[in-house]
Amino acid sequence: MTFQDMILTLQKFWADAGCLLIQPYDMEMGAGTFHPATFFGALGSKPTAIAYPQACRRPKDGRYGENPNRFGHYYQFQVIIKPTPANIQNLYLQSLEAIGVKIEDHDIRFVEDDWESPTLGAWGLGWEVWLDGMEISQFTYFQQIAGRDLFPVSVELTYGLERLAMYIQNVDDYRDLRYSSSINYGDLFYTREKECSDYSFNAADTGLLFKLFGAHEAESEALNAKGLVYPAYDELLKCSHYFNLLDARGVISVTERAAYIGRIRDLAKNCATVYLKKYEEKDENQSL
Amino acid sequence: MEKRDFLLEIGMEELPPSHFMPARDWLQASFEAFIGENRLSCDKLLVSGTPRRFFVLAKGVPILQPDIVLERTGPSVNIAYKDGELTPAALGFLKKNNATPADVQVQSTPRGDFIHLSIKQPGKEAQELLKDWSQSLLEAIPFAKKMIWEYKDLSFSRPVRWLCALFGDEVLQLKNHGIPCGRISYASRHLGLDKSFEIPQPSAYLDVLKANRVMADRDERLKTIQQSLINVFEDRPLQVMQDDRLAEIVCDLVEWPTAVEACFDEDYLVLPEKIITSTISQNQRYFSVLDTQGNFTNRFVFISNGDPLKSEIIRQGNEKVVNARLADAQWYFNEDSSRPLESYVPALEEVVFQADLGTMAAKVKRIEALCAWICGELDLSEREVQKVLRCAYLAKADLVTTMLGEKEFTKLQGYIGMQYAMISGENSEVATGIWEHYAPRGPNDALPETLCGAIVSVADKLDTVCGIIRAGLLPTGSADPFALRRAANGVCQILLKRGWHLPLEDLIAKSQAILEADIAADKELDEKAANFFVQRVQWLFKQEGIAFDVLDSLEHLQLAAPIQLMEAALALSKIRETEDFHSLIIGFKRAANILEGSADSTYSLDTKLFVQEEERALYESLKELRVKLDGALKTDAYEPALKELVQIGPAIDRFFDEVLVNCEDEALRHNRHALLNEIKSEFLKVADISKLVIDNIEENK
Numbered sequence: 001m002t003f004q005d006m007i008l009t010l011q012k013f014w015a016d017a018g019c020l021l022i023q024p025y026d027m028e029m030g031a032g033t034f035h036p037a038t039f040f041g042a043l044g045s046k047p048t049a050i051a052y053p054q055a056c057r058r059p060k061d062g063r064y065g066e067n068p069n070r071f072g073h074y075y076q077f078q079v080i081i082k083p084t085p086a087n088i089q090n091l092y093l094q095s096l097e098a099i100g101v102k103i104e105d106h107d108i109r110f111v112e113d114d115w116e117s118p119t120l121g122a123w124g125l126g127w128e129v130w131l132d133g134m135e136i137s138q139f140t141y142f143q144q145i146a147g148r149d150l151f152p153v154s155v156e157l158t159y160g161l162e163r164l165a166m167y168i169q170n171v172d173d174y175r176d177l178r179y180s181s182s183i184n185y186g187d188l189f190y191t192r193e194k195e196c197s198d199y200s201f202n203a204a205d206t207g208l209l210f211k212l213f214g215a216h217e218a219e220s221e222a223l224n225a226k227g228l229v230y231p232a233y234d235e236l237l238k239c240s241h242y243f244n245l246l247d248a249r250g251v252i253s254v255t256e257r258a259a260y261i262g263r264i265r266d267l268a269k270n271c272a273t274v275y276l277k278k279y280e281e282k283d284e285n286q287s288l
Numbered sequence: 289m290e291k292r293d294f295l296l297e298i299g300m301e302e303l304p305p306s307h308f309m310p311a312r313d314w315l316q317a318s319f320e321a322f323i324g325e326n327r328l329s330c331d332k333l334l335v336s337g338t339p340r341r342f343f344v345l346a347k348g349v350p351i352l353q354p355d356i357v358l359e360r361t362g363p364s365v366n367i368a369y370k371d372g373e374l375t376p377a378a379l380g381f382l383k384k385n386n387a388t389p390a391d392v393q394v395q396s397t398p399r400g401d402f403i404h405l406s407i408k409q410p411g412k413e414a415q416e417l418l419k420d421w422s423q424s425l426l427e428a429i430p431f432a433k434k435m436i437w438e439y440k441d442l443s444f445s446r447p448v449r450w451l452c453a454l455f456g457d458e459v460l461q462l463k464n465h466g467i468p469c470g471r472i473s474y475a476s477r478h479l480g481l482d483k484s485f486e487i488p489q490p491s492a493y494l495d496v497l498k499a500n501r502v503m504a505d506r507d508e509r510l511k512t513i514q515q516s517l518i519n520v521f522e523d524r525p526l527q528v529m530q531d532d533r534l535a536e537i538v539c540d541l542v543e544w545p546t547a548v549e550a551c552f553d554e555d556y557l558v559l560p561e562k563i564i565t566s567t568i569s570q571n572q573r574y575f576s577v578l579d580t581q582g583n584f585t586n587r588f589v590f591i592s593n594g595d596p597l598k599s600e601i602i603r604q605g606n607e608k609v610v611n612a613r614l615a616d617a618q619w620y621f622n623e624d625s626s627r628p629l630e631s632y633v634p635a636l637e638e639v640v641f642q643a644d645l646g647t648m649a650a651k652v653k654r655i656e657a658l659c660a661w662i663c664g665e666l667d668l669s670e671r672e673v674q675k676v677l678r679c680a681y682l683a684k685a686d687l688v689t690t691m692l693g694e695k696e697f698t699k700l701q702g703y704i705g706m707q708y709a710m711i712s713g714e715n716s717e718v719a720t721g722i723w724e725h726y727a728p729r730g731p732n733d734a735l736p737e738t739l740c741g742a743i744v745s746v747a748d749k750l751d752t753v754c755g756i757i758r759a760g761l762l763p764t765g766s767a768d769p770f771a772l773r774r775a776a777n778g779v780c781q782i783l784l785k786r787g788w789h790l791p792l793e794d795l796i797a798k799s800q801a802i803l804e805a806d807i808a809a810d811k812e813l814d815e816k817a818a819n820f821f822v823q824r825v826q827w828l829f830k831q832e833g834i835a836f837d838v839l840d841s842l843e844h845l846q847l848a849a850p851i852q853l854m855e856a857a858l859a860l861s862k863i864r865e866t867e868d869f870h871s872l873i874i875g876f877k878r879a880a881n882i883l884e885g886s887a888d889s890t891y892s893l894d895t896k897l898f899v900q901e902e903e904r905a906l907y908e909s910l911k912e913l914r915v916k917l918d919g920a921l922k923t924d925a926y927e928p929a930l931k932e933l934v935q936i937g938p939a940i941d942r943f944f945d946e947v948l949v950n951c952e953d954e955a956l957r958h959n960r961h962a963l964l965n966e967i968k969s970e971f972l973k974v975a976d977i978s979k980l981v982i983d984n985i986e987e988n989k
Contacts, residue, residue: 094481103480
C-alpha cells in the first residue's frame with residue numbers, strides 16, 4: 001500500500017465510521033493536536049467527530065534528510081471524537097487492518113503514556129500503541145485543555161504515517177517509501193528536508209526568531225482582548241513554531257524552556273477562555 | 289450449607305503496569321473485609337489479573353449468611369406495663385424493633401426486671417451481598433492517577449469496558465453506569481478483534497481464559513516469564529541479565545508471554561553502556577544479554593504478547609526498532625566525539641540558562657569562581673584545584689552536543705559529558721566529576737564520590753538556588769519548576785557528608801556576590817535565599833532524626849557549616865536527657881522569662897552593687913564559664929561546652945533560691961538583670977536551651 005493510499009484508506013475508514021473529513025490546517029505546527037479543530041473541538045460540550053491528515057514540523061528532529069527514521073517535517077493522521085465511543089480501541093484496530101496490519105500476526109500493545117502538551121496546557125491518559133515494539137500511534141483520552149477540565153471527554157488518535165508506512169511496506173529508510181506507485185517519499189521530500197535542517201540548525205536568525213516570538217505573543221494577547229479568538233490562536237501557533245525553531249538551535253536552556261512554554265500556555269488559556277465565553281456559554285444557557 | 293463459587297472480572301482497556309499491584313492488593317483486602325463483615329466465608333480466594341482485567345475468584349462461598357439472634361432490652365417492667373397492658377413506651381420499643389407483643393419476654397437482672405426481645409435475623413442471601421459489594425467497587429479502587437471517559441461520576445485508571453459476575457452458574461446483574469455485565473469475557477488481542485467467549489461457571493475461569501490465550505493469574509505469568517528468560521540460552525554460554533523490576537513491569541504488560549531472542553547490529557556495542565541500556569531496557573523494556581564474562585552482547589530478549597507462532601515476524605519488527613534507535617544514538621555519538629569536549633564550551637554562550645541570569649556560559653563562569661573560592665577555603669593542593677576547575681569548566685559542555693539535543697537521552701546529561709571527556713583524554717576524576725556534579729538527583733540518590741564532583745555540584749546548585757531566587761522565582765507551595773528544593777537539599781547533604789567546615793552563610797554570600805556580575809543584588813530576595821536554605825537544613829536534619837526543638841535552640845548555627853550544626857545537635861540531644869541538664873533548662877528558662885519582662889536589658893554590671901553572697905558566687909562562676917566556653921567553642925567542642933554550662937547550674941539555682949531579682953531598689957534590680965543577661969548571652973553562644981521542650985509539670989515546680 002502506497003503512502004497516499006494509506007491516507008486515502010484511513011480517510012475512507014473514518015468517514016465510514018461517521019467522522020467529518022476536514023483538511024490540514026494551513027499553518028506551521030509541531031503536532032496535529034494544534035489544529036484549531038482539535039483545540040477548540042475538545043473544549044466545551046458540543047459533540048465532534050473529525051479526521052484529517054496534518055503536516056507537522058519539528059525542526060529539532062531534522063537530520064539533513066540522512067537519518068532513515070527521522071525528519072523535521074512529516075505527516076500525522078488525526079482523529080478526534082467526542083463523546084468517546086465505547087468500542088474506540090476496536091475501531092482503531094480495525095483501521096490498522098484496513099491499511100494492511102493483520103492484528104493476528106503482530107504484537108500490538110497499548111503501552112501507558114501520560115500524554116501532555118505543556119504548551120497547550122493539555123493532558124490526557126492513554127497509550128502509545130506499539131506494533132512489534134514500534135510506536136505507531138498515540139491514543140489519548142483528553143482530560144484537560146488549556147488547564148480546563150473537559151467533559152464530555154474527547155478521544156484523540158494520532159497515527160505516525162511514515163513509521164506505519166515503513167512497517168507496512170517493509171522498508172528501512174523513509175526515502176524508499178513508495179509515496180505513490182510512481183514516486184518515492186525521498187524523491188518528494190529529501191532535498192526539502194536537507195535544506196530545512198540546514199535552516200533550523202544553522203541559518204535561522206535567532207535574534208529575529210526571539211523578536212518574532214515576542215511580536216506574535218503580543219499580537220495574540222491583543223486579539224484575545226478584542227475577542228478575536230481564532231486569529232489569536234493563529235498567533236499562538238506562530239509563537240509555538242518559533243519556539244520550536246529556537247529550541248532546535250539549542251539556544252534555550254532547559255531552565256528557560258519551561259518559561260517559554262509557560263508563555264505559550266498562557267496564550268492558550270486566554271484563547272480557551274475567550275472561546276468558551278463567546279461560543280459555549282450561550283449554548284449552555286440555551287440547553288438549560 | 290450449600291456453597292457456590294464467586295467470580296468477578298473487571299475488563300479494562302490496558303492498565304499502566306505500575307497501577308496493577310496496588311489495585312490488586314486493595315481489591316483483595318476489600319474482599320476479605322467484606323467477607324468478614326458479612327459473616328461469610330470462602331474456601332479459597334485468588335485475586336489477580338492482567339493488563340486488561342482484574343479478577344476475584346472466591347471458591348466455596350455459602351449461599352446464605354448464618355442466621356443471628358439480636359438481643360434487645362427495653363424499658364423496665366414497671367414502665368412497660370400499666371394495669372397489665374403494654375404502655376405506649378413499650379409499644380414504641382416493639383415498633384422500633386419490628387416486634388409484636390407476643391415476642392415480649394421478661395428478663396431479670398440485678399437492676400430489676402426488663403422487657404426483652406430475642407430477634408432472630410435470618411441470614412441474607414450471599415448473592416445479594418456479593419452484588420452490593422461488586423457494585424460499589426469501581427469508584428472505590430484507588431489509583432495513582434485516574435481518568436474519566438464516558439461518565440462524569442466514574443473515574444478509573446483506564447476505561448472499564450465489561451464486567452463479568454457469576455455466583456455459581458448464575459450471572460449477577462450488576463448495575464454500573466451501563467457497563468455491560470454478564471458471563472462474557474474477552475480473549476487475547478492476538479486472537480483477533482473483539483474475540484469474546486462465555487464463562488460457564490467460576491471454577492472454569494482460569495482454564496477458559498487460558499484456552500483464549502490469557503494467563504490470568506499474575507504469579508503464574510511472572511514465573512513463566514522468569515523461567516523462559518532462563519531457558520532461552522539453555523545450552524549456550526549466554527545469560528539474560530537479571531532485572532526483577534523489569535520482569536514485573538513486563539508481566540504487567542502482557543497476557544500471554546513468550547520470550548523471544550533477538551539481536552541488534554554488533555557495531556553498536558562500541559556505544560557506552562548506559563546509552564544502550566537506556567534504549568533497550570528503559571524505552572523498549574527488553575532484557576540485556578551478557579556473556580560468561582558479564583559483558584554486554586548485541587543480543588537481547590523480549591517478551592512478546594503476540595501469537596507464539598508469529599514470533600519470527602514480531603522479532604524482525606522489534607529488531608528494526610532497536611537498530612533504528614541505536615543508529616540514531618551512534619550518529620550523535622560519532623558526530624559529537626569527533627571533536628574534543630572542550631570545543632563545545634564556547635557554544636554555551638548561545639544557551640540561555642535563565643532570562644535574568646544570562647547564558648549557560650555565564651553560569652559556568654560563576655561556578656568556576658565559586659569553586660575557586662571553595663578550594664581556597666578547603667585549602668586544597670594546587671593539583672586538586674586544577675582538577676576541580678577543569679571539571680567546572682567542562683561540566684555543562686555536553687548540553688550543546690547533539691546527543692543531548694535529542695530528547696530521549698536528556699536523562700543522561702553528565703553521563704554523556706563524562707564519556708566524551710574520557711574520549712578527549714581528560715583526567716578520570718575530572719570526567720567522573722562531570723557526571724557526578726548533577727548528583728544527588730533526588731532525595732535517595734547517591735552523593736558525588738569524587739572531590740571534583742562534590743565541589744562542582746555544590747557550586748552549581750548554590751548558583752542555581754541563589755540566582756533563581758534573586759530573579760524573583762522563589763518556589764511557592766508545591767510549584768518548584770527549577771527544582772530548587774532538590775538543589776538546596778543536595779548542597780546541604782554534600783556539605784554534611786563531606787564534613788567541610790564551610791559555613792553555609794559564607795557560601796551563600798559568596799555565591800550572591802559572584803552573581804552580581806550578571807544580576808544586581810537584592811537585599812530582600814537574597815535574605816529569602818538564606819531563609820530558603822534554613823528550611824532545607826531543617827528538612828535534612830529532620831531526615832537525620834534530629835528533634836525539632838533541638839534544632840530550634842541551635843538557630844544561630846542553622847547557616848553554619850552543616851557538620852558544625854550536626855555536632856552541636858548530637859551533643860545537645862545526648863545531654864538533654866540528663867537530670868542536671870534538665871534543671872539547668874528550668875533555671876535558664878526562668879532567667880530568660882525575667883529578662884523578657886524587663887524593659888531594658890542593657891544595664892551594665894557593677895560588681896560593687898552585689899549585696900548577697902549568691903550574686904557574687906554566680907558572677908565568679910560566670911567568669912570561669914566564659915573562659916572555658918571560649919576555649920571549647922574555638923574547636924567546636926560542643927559536648928564539653930554543654931558540660932560547662934551544666935557546671936554553672938547549681939550557682940544559678942542558688943541565686944534564684946536566695947536572691948529576689950525584682951527587688952524594690954532600682955539600682956540593685958538593674959544590676960541583677962545585667963548579671964542574668966550576661967549569663968544568657970554566654971549560653972546563647974552554645975544553644976538557646978529555653979527552646980527545648982520539657983515536661984510542663986516539672987517546669988512549674
